[in-house]
Amino acid sequence: MKTLFVHPSCLFYSEIYLRLEPLGLELVAQSCREAGHDVRVLDLQVFQREDYFKGIKEWQPQAIGFSLNYLANIPEVVELAKETRRILPSSFIFAGGHSASFIPDEVLEHTEGALDCVVRGEGEAITPRVLECVASGRAGLEALPGVVTARGAGPDPVLVESLDRLSPARDLMRRRRRYFIADLDPCASVELTRGCPWDCSFCSAWTFYGRSYRQVSPEKAGEELARIREPNVFIVDDVAFVHAEHGMAIAQEIEKRRIRKRYYLETRADVLLRNKEVFRRWRKLGLEYMFVGLEAIDEEGLRHFRKRTSLSKNFEALEFARSLGVFVAVNIISDPSWDERRFEVIREWALAVPEIVHLTVNTPYPGTETWLTESRKLQTRDYRLFDVQHAVLPTKMPLDKFYEELVRTQQVLNRKHLGFAALRDAFKIAVSNLFRGQTNFLRMLWKFNTVYNPRRQLSDHSRPVEYSMKLCEGVSPSEVNRDALYVHRPAPARSSVSSN
Ligand code: B12
Numbered sequence: 001m002k003t004l005f006v007h008p009s010c011l012f013y014s015e016i017y018l019r020l021e022p023l024g025l026e027l028v029a030q031s032c033r034e035a036g037h038d039v040r041v042l043d044l045q046v047f048q049r050e051d052y053f054k055g056i057k058e059w060q061p062q063a064i065g066f067s068l069n070y071l072a073n074i075p076e077v078v079e080l081a082k083e084t085r086r087i088l089p090s091s092f093i094f095a096g097g098h099s100a101s102f103i104p105d106e107v108l109e110h111t112e113g114a115l116d117c118v119v120r121g122e123g124e125a126i127t128p129r130v131l132e133c134v135a136s137g138r139a140g141l142e143a144l145p146g147v148v149t150a151r152g153a154g155p156d157p158v159l160v161e162s163l164d165r166l167s168p169a170r171d172l173m174r175r176r177r178r179y180f181i182a183d184l185d186p187c188a189s190v191e192l193t194r195g196c197p198w199d200c201s202f203c204s205a206w207t208f209y210g211r212s213y214r215q216v217s218p219e220k221a222g223e224e225l226a227r228i229r230e231p232n233v234f235i236v237d238d239v240a241f242v243h244a245e246h247g248m249a250i251a252q253e254i255e256k257r258r259i260r261k262r263y264y265l266e267t268r269a270d271v272l273l274r275n276k277e278v279f280r281r282w283r284k285l286g287l288e289y290m291f292v293g294l295e296a297i298d299e300e301g302l303r304h305f306r307k308r309t310s311l312s313k314n315f316e317a318l319e320f321a322r323s324l325g326v327f328v329a330v331n332i333i334s335d336p337s338w339d340e341r342r343f344e345v346i347r348e349w350a351l352a353v354p355e356i357v358h359l360t361v362n363t364p365y366p367g368t369e370t371w372l373t374e375s376r377k378l379q380t381r382d383y384r385l386f387d388v389q390h391a392v393l394p395t396k397m398p399l400d401k402f403y404e405e406l407v408r409t410q411q412v413l414n415r416k417h418l419g420f421a422a423l424r425d426a427f428k429i430a431v432s433n434l435f436r437g438q439t440n441f442l443r444m445l446w447k448f449n450t451v452y453n454p455r456r457q458l459s460d461h462s463r464p465v466e467y468s469m470k471l472c473e474g475v476s477p478s479e480v481n482r483d484a485l486y487v488h489r490p491a492p493a494r495s496s497v498s499s500n
């Protein structure tokens with residue numbers, strides 16, 4: 001079957017820092033190709049809508065699958081699906097991905113019949129079966145695991161048997177040189193583990209995968225890395241190197257194969273402290289950037305987010321990361337309840353530490369516990385504002401003042417990293433990238449002040465809303481039913497992780 005997979009465009013506020021290959025969609029595309037389908041992929045992060053419409057008119061795909069990992073992309077995908085239905089009335093149009101998996105009925109409703117189904121959960125095993133069913137007349141579609149149609153839903157989605165059987169269709173991506181993160185330009189992505197065994201209250205990584213945590217074998221990881229042509233690699237794992245042996249075994253494979261790349265990864269403070277040797281070894285292999293999700297700089301905040309780590313551990317981890325000589329970025333979640341004083345404290349702290357400090361806004365997402373406890377308070381039902389750069393919960397300060405403080409803090413942090421010495425280094429990097437024909441990093445330096453602008457953030461709230469989110473009833477923290485949150489249900493005897 002002629003099948004086109006489509007990734008929606010970048011979220012505006014994240015575009016300046018990074019643009020990465022849609023690894024999940026590439027994995028689904030490859031599994032369909034292996035099943036004998038004629039597959040293409042179009043990434044609207046690096047192509048325009050006109051390219052998409054021109055492409056479908058020319059190629060006339062029989063099936064079109066949209067990736068919906070991000071809630072903020074829902075209106076865009078709904079519109080694309082409706083327009084596609086008009087152009088190709090008999091094609092099979094479907095969507096899958098992280099966000100769509102938590103609210104399949106809502107997504108279907110918005111499209112008013114333009115989407116034939118939503119596929120919940122991991123897409124690699126089930127999507128070829130969906131296409132097979134479509135090719136043979138669509139009978140029994142809603143009996144497939146994870147499939148939801150307007151007529152009903154199949155059984156719960158099932159996890160793939162082994163991550164080792166999966167490979168991304170990197171060769172189907174055009175304009176690969178447009179993928180980058182900071183000066184890792186161009187940059188490919190790789191997945192070494194899937195899922196997260198922790199259970200932070202604001203996160204849906206654990207509810208999506210039923211708190212499972214699976215590993216790619218070291219041999220397969222080495223094979224994948226060896227296949228990557230780009231000099232830089234973004235490791236997409238939620239928490240890198242939870243198990244030291246796994247990190248060490250992959251390092252050994254990399255050494256054996258003499259792979260030389262620069263890496264970006266994300267991990268937790270407690271994992272960093274527990275597995276110091278692994279991170280030291282990876283530093284020698286090319287680890288360049290490390291992102292540590294601190295989320296708060298007070299104990300109460302950490303408890304509130306259920307981070308299961310302590311302030312002292314977080315600061316000890318930062319000390320250790322500094323000693324490695326890597327660039328360390330940390331995230332702090334700003335709360336809509338913050339006042340000027342609170343922003344000032346964050347600015348003072350951020351200026352005092354050498355790390356790159358990133359500030360996001362506390363945003364409840366479907367599939368998280370905070371969604372159940374905070375949903376009733378939401379000030380907007382506009383999906384596009386759910387990008388962790390807008391305040392969707394009531395702010396203590398007037399909204400315009402909140403954005404002023406937020407952007408002011410972000411500007412201070414940006415200036416800190418682009419101070420004279422940093423600017424000189426940035427200039428060197430930009431020139432060296434330019435010589436290799438890479439302009440993504442340079443554009444990023446250029447765009448910051450035009451993107452982050454409090455008036456613009458405020459005016460985003462007054463755009464007409466065509467597709468409104470459905471709110472849930474809302475419960476108190478003690479009434480949260482965690483079982484109802486899962487996409488993939490947890491295995492019965494799965495042990496949880498509790499550090500500290
Ligand atoms: C890596 C990552 C990123 C990367 C790369 C994203 C990219 N280009 O794909 C970067 C750093 C850019 C990023 C940025 C952001 N991210 Co992010 N990200 C992740 C992370 C950690 C892993 C995603 C991944 O690659 N997984 C591995 C692949 C294999 O899985 P996958 O993409 O989910 O695909 C599988 C299924 O979803 C499904 N599937 C996917 N597409 C399709 C399509 C079809 C048709 C089908 C059938 C199936 C299907 O099948 C795939 C294979 O099993 C997830 C957390 C998570 N564990 O999912 C958060 C996550 C998706 N991000 C999140 C957020 C909030 C963001 C940001 C808005 C803010 C931020 N964190 O900075 C930005 C905005 C990004 C943007 N659109 O511009 C949230 C999403 C919340 C939401 N509901 O919208 C998540 C869930 C993290 C969280 N803590 O809750 N992110």
Ligand code: SF4
Binds near residue numbers: 199206268293
């Ligand atoms: S440790 Fe990270 S990925 Fe895991 S639940 Fe917490 S925030 Fe999500």
